[in-house]
Amino acid sequence: MGLKALLSKPFAAYAVWQINKWKRKAVEVQTGVFESLIKDAANTAFGRDHHFSDIQSYEDFKRSVPLRDYEELRPYVDRMVKGEEDVLWPGKPAYFAKTSGTTSGVKYIPISKESMPEHIKAARNALLTYIHETGKAEFVDGKMIFLQGSPILDKKAGVSTGRLSGIVAHHVPGYLQKNRLPSYKTNCIEDWELKVDAIVEETFHEDMRLISGIPPWVQMYFDRLSVKAGGKKIKDIFKNFGLFVYGGVNFEPYRARMEEVIGRKVDSIETYPASEGFIAYQDSQKEKGLLLLVNAGMFYEFVPSDEYFNENPTRISLKDVELDKNYALILNTNAGLWGYSLGDTVKFISKDPYKIIVTGRIKHYISAFGEHVIGEEVEYALLSAAKETGVEITEFTVAPQVSPPGGGLPYHEWFVEFAKEPANAEEFSMKVDSVLQKKNIYYQDLIEGKILRPLVIRPLQKDAFRNYMKMEGKLGGQNKVPRLSNDRQIADKISKWLN
Structure with missing residues (x-):
C-alpha cells in the first residue's frame, strides 16, 4: 500500500467523525442552514422583493416565497447573466453552470463562492466514507478517470461559464492531480466519440483503479476498450480496477451488462450531484440509500409528488417527511435558488439518519x-x-x-x-x-x-x-x-x- 493510501485512512476517519456529528441531528442543522440563508440574502434584490427581513419562521418563508421552476426564476437569473450584482445572492456568482433544459433551452445555474466548495467536499467525502467503511484505499495509489464535460469555460458578464463537470475539473485537489486522467488536452475535445477514442488510447496501458461517470457513457468507454484489446474483459485490461462512481441515472438497468464487460463485480458508489447543488451520496456498501447532505448550504423542502401540480400543494421541511412516500425536491441554496423545484422526485427510506433514493423526474x-x-x-x-x-x-x-x-x-x-x-x-x-x-x-x-x-x-x-x-x-x-x-x-x- 502506497503513502497516499496509508494517509487516506486517518483522513477518512476524521471526515466520518465530522459527518457523524451532523447526520444524527439533521433537523436542527437544517434549521440553522435556513436561518443563515435568510440572513445572508436579506439585502439582495430577491430578498427585498420577498421581505426576507420580516421572515422569522419557515411558515413566514412559505408565505413570502412561492415555488418556482427555472423558467419562473429566470427573470432574476437573466439579470445576473447581464452582470448585475446582489440579485439572488450577495455579489456576483463564481460560476454559471450551463445546462440544457427541455423547455427552457440553455439554463444558467448560479454557483457562488460559498456553494462551490460544497460540491468538492461532497465528492471527496463520498470516497472517504467508502475508505473508512471498507478499508479499501488502494485506488488512491493508482489512476482515476472522471468521464466529464470539457473544462474550457466561457465568460458571461465576467463570470466563468461551462458544464458543471468541466467547472469541477478546475477544483480537483492537488494531491489527486497526478493520479487523474484524462489529460487536460483530451478533456477539452468536444466531440464525444472522438473524446472517448482519445481516452481509450490515453488510459489503455495505465493502472486504472477508479472510474467515474454516467453509466451509459462509461459503458461506451468499456466497449471500445474491449474492442481495442481484442475482446478482453475490463478486469484483464485494468487488473486493479475496483471502484465505480456514478450518478445521474439508476445504475440497475445497466448493471448486468456492465458487469459482463468488466468480467466481475466491482464496488460502486452512487452520488446525487446536480448543477444546483450536491444533494446526497451513498455512504455505505452495506445499507441502501443516499445520505442527504443537510449541512451543505441547502435548505430542503418537499412536496408530495401527487400534489405537485395542485394550485396550493402541501409544502414541508425535513422534520415532517414520511418514509416510503414520493416527494418533489425543492431547494433553497447558498447560490441564491429560492423555492426552486429541481424536477426530481425522492423517497425517504430512513430518518435516522435521513437517507433517500431518487425515484424519477416530476415531469417524467x-x-x-x-x-x-x-x-x-x-x-x-x-x-x-x-x-x-x-x-x-x-x-x-x-x-x-x-x-x-x-x-x-x-x-x-x-x-x-x-x-x-x-x-x-x-x-x-x-x-x-x-x-x-x-x-x-x-x-x-x-x-x-x-x-x-x-x-x-x-x-x-x-x-x-x-x-x-x-x-x-x-x-x-x-x-x-x-x-x-x-x-x-x-x-x-x-x-x-x-x-
Whole structure:
C-alpha cells in the first residue's frame, strides 16, 4: 500500500467523525442552514422583493416565497447573466453552470463562492466514507478517470461559464492531480466519440483503479476498450480496477451488462450531484440509500409528488417527511435558488439518519389516462422481469400510444434496446406488464377495465439510443435519455431504429 493510501485512512476517519456529528441531528442543522440563508440574502434584490427581513419562521418563508421552476426564476437569473450584482445572492456568482433544459433551452445555474466548495467536499467525502467503511484505499495509489464535460469555460458578464463537470475539473485537489486522467488536452475535445477514442488510447496501458461517470457513457468507454484489446474483459485490461462512481441515472438497468464487460463485480458508489447543488451520496456498501447532505448550504423542502401540480400543494421541511412516500425536491441554496423545484422526485427510506433514493423526474411520467406511472415503477417492472428471465437491458424509454395506427385499445409502448433478448418476447412483455400492474393500482384498474391493453415492447437495433442522442446533439457528458414521457416526442424519433 502506497503513502497516499496509508494517509487516506486517518483522513477518512476524521471526515466520518465530522459527518457523524451532523447526520444524527439533521433537523436542527437544517434549521440553522435556513436561518443563515435568510440572513445572508436579506439585502439582495430577491430578498427585498420577498421581505426576507420580516421572515422569522419557515411558515413566514412559505408565505413570502412561492415555488418556482427555472423558467419562473429566470427573470432574476437573466439579470445576473447581464452582470448585475446582489440579485439572488450577495455579489456576483463564481460560476454559471450551463445546462440544457427541455423547455427552457440553455439554463444558467448560479454557483457562488460559498456553494462551490460544497460540491468538492461532497465528492471527496463520498470516497472517504467508502475508505473508512471498507478499508479499501488502494485506488488512491493508482489512476482515476472522471468521464466529464470539457473544462474550457466561457465568460458571461465576467463570470466563468461551462458544464458543471468541466467547472469541477478546475477544483480537483492537488494531491489527486497526478493520479487523474484524462489529460487536460483530451478533456477539452468536444466531440464525444472522438473524446472517448482519445481516452481509450490515453488510459489503455495505465493502472486504472477508479472510474467515474454516467453509466451509459462509461459503458461506451468499456466497449471500445474491449474492442481495442481484442475482446478482453475490463478486469484483464485494468487488473486493479475496483471502484465505480456514478450518478445521474439508476445504475440497475445497466448493471448486468456492465458487469459482463468488466468480467466481475466491482464496488460502486452512487452520488446525487446536480448543477444546483450536491444533494446526497451513498455512504455505505452495506445499507441502501443516499445520505442527504443537510449541512451543505441547502435548505430542503418537499412536496408530495401527487400534489405537485395542485394550485396550493402541501409544502414541508425535513422534520415532517414520511418514509416510503414520493416527494418533489425543492431547494433553497447558498447560490441564491429560492423555492426552486429541481424536477426530481425522492423517497425517504430512513430518518435516522435521513437517507433517500431518487425515484424519477416530476415531469417524467405517463398519465394519459390517469394512471400516473412513474420512473421508479417502470424501472422496477422491467428489471424484475429481466432478472427472472436472464434478459439484459441496454436502455429503454416508455411513451403512451393513445391512437394505435391499427385501431384498438391504447397502450403503453416500451422501446427497449436489449443486450440479451428474451427467448419469448410475448411472455417477457406479459411479465413486465404483470409487475407494473402490481406496482401501480391505477394502471391495473385501467387494464382490467379494458381502457388500456397490456403494454407493447418494441425491440430496437443495437446502439439505437446512442444514435438518437447523437442525432439530438446530446451524446456524452451529463446527458441521459428520459425513461418515460407523457408524450411521443422521443418515441416517434427513436422509432426509426426499430428492430
